[in-house]
Amino acid sequence: MTKNDLLTPATTRALFDDKEIRRERHQDEWFFSVVDVVCVLTWSVAKDSGSYRRKLKQRLNEEWSEVVTNCHELKFFAADGKRYNSDAGNTQTILRLIQSIPSPKAEPFKQRLATLGNQKMEELNDPELGMQRARESAIAVYQHRGMTDQEIKQRLQMIDSRHNYTDELKARGIQGKEYGLLTNISYQRSGKDAQSYKKHKWLVKSDNLRDHMTRTEMLLTELSEETGIEIAKSKDAKWFDQVQDALIQAWDVTRKTREDIESKTGKSVLDQNNRLTPRQKTLRDKANETKKIDHKKKK
Secondary structure: OOOOHHHOOOOOEEOOOOOOEEHHHHEEEEEHHHHHHHHHOOOOOOOOOOHHHHHHHHHHHHOOOOOOOOEEEEEEEEEOOOOEEEEEEEEHHHHHHHHHOOOOHHHHHHHHHHHHHHHHHHHHOOOOHHHHHHHHHHHHHHHOOOOOHHHHHHHHHHHHHHHHHHHOOOOOOOOOOOOHHHHHHHHHHHHHHHHHHHHHOOOOOOOOOHHHHHHHHHHHHHHHHHHHHHHHHHHHHOOHHHHHHHHHHHHHHHHHHHHHHHHHHHHOOOOOOOOOOOHHHHHHHHHHHHHHHHHHHHO
């Protein structure tokens, strides 16, 4: 088993009412276990899981045919550690399902949906309000992930800086997939391409790499992008080839800075253990253990 095998597929769990709801990443969006959602909202966990699943499927077909039609079958991990096919719905389908369930536990969801609808109307009339709420929401998420106040402040500044960077690139003719190509080349100049950088940090495709950077990594990334914009302006770079040439000069400045830091500290700037979740730590430990076993076998 390789490190990549452990990282995909990205199975994880969400929590509601202190109970776990299995979810699986599929076609770039989260799909949730229908069984788990209905179980949390209507029944206690059944002792006979087979009978429980059959009754649930029958009830869904009888009462929520529209929801069932929009469900997919995905493989989820079960209590025995194996993966089995089970109905799964994306966020929209699950919310539709929740609205159809006559359960007191579903009421908080319904009230939340009504609140979100009202907030959306307010934000259409006052876009600044929406921006403020988004910022407050981001701060809450970063606090939950264990970021310090300094890290959160720097991360928010980095988001603003990134917007300015992409706006400038757009003004210089960059479009579509070219943003991703330039970002990936930028990471390559720092030592790893985006995919390798994520694997190094035990992240999966859906994770935002910048949310898992140390303060030093964030500073170097900002330095690279700010310097790139200044060089592009000085050369009046237009379209992909010219902009790429200008940015490569900036990335080389950052690379040399990173190498100087590493030579003086004696360690890599690309931190592998930055804010690992319990799941990511488990994956890392399993991979390291597998590596040890393989090494012993070779001996």
